[in-house]
Amino acid sequence: MDYNIRNMKDDPDDCEFVGRMLYEAVTGEFDTLFPGSSLKTILQFATKCYTHQPKEFYKNVFLLSSEKEKIGFVEMAFHDTVKNQMSKMDLIRTFGVRDSCRYLLSRLFFVFPIVPSTAYIDNLAVEAKFRGQGYGRALLKRAEEEAVARRCNKIYCLVFSTNTDGMKFYEKNGYKAVGKPRTFYGFLYLVIKIPTSSQEAFNLLQWNFVQLPMA
Template structure:
């Protein structure tokens, strides 16, 4: 197995995984409730630099010669700039101005936006390896605080993150009709 930074050509494998992980939030980010159009737009943005969904913010894990998992992460202080191209696209389609997305990441944290492992490779520890790569990248960049959100009621995911040192900080947010809990971990 190999963990590496994603490349634009990984879109065909990484985008469906990220779509699965992001869920209904995808429709907000892509400005459409049509699944096919959302996947097309997501594939386009994945292959472009300097946006939230860019390959530049993605770590992949390969198994059996293919992308078996993907993780999307960025620093909260970059989120406004990373979202600008997506918001500009939605504004150009809808004619609306002053659009914004819900603020998932705090300005002082390295944020795990989404993580997913292909069904064929689940249960083999790939998700844990991606999480470790995320934490190592945060440490390498000198970020003292890591964060993620977990849907309220998803106790399995919350237990998994808690076992890795993430703690709920009491902050909750609603995105796409779902309630999420913010969890953080401080790096030494």
């Protein structure tokens, strides 16, 4: 494979690509949160999520590409990661009151606490035509290297319960499902060693909790 991996830039092409890949990775979530909005509007929102972020944020996002085109990306988060969110008024202007309230409530339900010495894989996606060629593993390896460089001893990710391909991918690369996160008074907390048979409180986002102890 002939490819290179670099940090994402605050560049329209980079933001459009990562935004589109994010939408394709979590289509069901976006379509459920914004049922009254067009695909174009949702894609523009996904792109804006990566536009004009703090410089430190782009150090956490890696793009994999060949000489001709972008192939995939991985976004990481650490305890000190800062990511600007769209203002409430901009959300309302973009999606209307009903969809905006649905989105804001979902953010309250799913707050992911990241403690020091822990890394989190927020998103990892590869273009459909390039899957199965080792690019996802290359991105995962780059994320793991970054976690080690920042002296993290654990790396986590959350995967949709229905995303069986995603679970197989992580398990194939040494990750183990150790339980499922639970909601508590509207906030999502990670609890190590919860039984994998525990039930989710919220059906829209059924996650599996995955961890990899770092050497």
